[in-house]
Amino acid sequence: MTQIQFGIDRLLSEPELRRPLAGRRIALLAHPASVTADLTHSLDALAACPDLKLTAAFGPQHGIKGDKQDNMVESPDFVDPQHGMPIFSLYGEVRRPTDAMMATFDVLLVDLQDLGCRIYTFITTLRYVLEAAAKHGKSVWVLDRPNPAGRPVEGLTLRDGWESFVGAGPMPMRHGLTMGELGRWFIDLLKLDVDYRVIEMLGWQPDAAPGYGWPLGERTWINPSPNAPNLWMARAYAGTVMLEGATLSEGRGTTRPLEIFGAPDINAKAIIAKMQALAPHWLKGCKLREIWFEPTFHKHAGKLNHGVQIHCEGPYYDHTAFQPWRIQALAFKAIRRLHPDYPLWRDFGYEYEFDRLAIDLINGSPLLREWVDDTQATPDDLDRITHADEAAWLAERAPYLIYR
Known part of the structure; x- marks a missing residue:
């Protein structure tokens, strides 16, 4: 069995993947679960690469440190004391990056561990940075990670007019995609003209036991948010x-x-x-x-x-x-x-x-x-509308699957 490699580990270990980044200013969007195979935080690992110029970082909901507990508990901007670079919050005064924030980099590396659920706000933040990158002519690279819930699809599709920070687009609750795959879907959905690249995982088998999405026994689980412990x-x-x-x-x-x-x-x-x-x-x-x-x-x-x-x-x-x-x-x-x-x-x-x-x-x-x-509504009634949504999504997502 091929040992799994996440996107961050491939970027660090394969110099040819980094060559397009030469001479370009790089920012990182990350949280506590953004770690390498040896549990080094991606910010530290990338900053230690002599051929990379890291100029800024961003944190999503709960902060880059993952210290903020819950709904509408915001994180401030700050300067990283070790690396001396600005850390911008995308869950504070703003949820979309400002023009000034976008001016600090040329390429944004997105290294976020998702949970495979529409409501998890990291995918909304991915949408927002893709839209900002299209507006400002920036590049976005997703350093891909597993969807720990695997490929199954379940739930009602978000209806028109119900977009929100917990509803980034018309997908069911369990979408079954990785962040890299979701980025491809967002670009087509929103018709974005953006330079986008996925540093793909190697060896991810979403249907393999015992993890069925997560490489159980191969990689350590790190909380991507405070209440996601396992x-x-x-x-x-x-x-x-x-x-x-x-x-x-x-x-x-x-x-x-x-x-x-x-x-x-x-x-x-x-x-x-x-x-x-x-x-x-x-x-x-x-x-x-x-x-x-x-x-x-x-x-x-x-x-x-x-x-x-x-x-x-x-x-x-x-x-x-x-x-x-x-x-x-x-x-x-x-x-x-x-x-x-x-x-x-x-x-x-x-x-x-x-x-x-x-x-x-x-x-x-x-x-x-x-x-x-509805006191008269039965489980079959819910299944009737939900099964149609699930079948439609399975067909819609098929072209975006990287790992089969």
């Missing part, structure tokens, strides 16, 4: 991220964020039973377990929560059968059936949107929420 979270995230738009805790303030959910006033055992009664075929590929937890911060902090853990690891995981988006949708449906008046949807400012419900922004339309709240 591969299991990445697998569940396309469903559990919907909890950000709900009053239930998603486990922030615990050691297993976005693998669990609960609240002080629900009966987890009854919810699991109702889920199994409503759509047992949606629950394949994992194991649901009744749990208790007490968050130390965030929703329901300091209170005992009754909840559910989604086990999508070890003997319970079936990569082709697992449907995290449907599992979480079914949990909402079970709660609504058991407690018709339960205040399920959270109304708050979400990713700089104050007029639309977070659950609708997350899903790219009100369709999921309306299905949950």
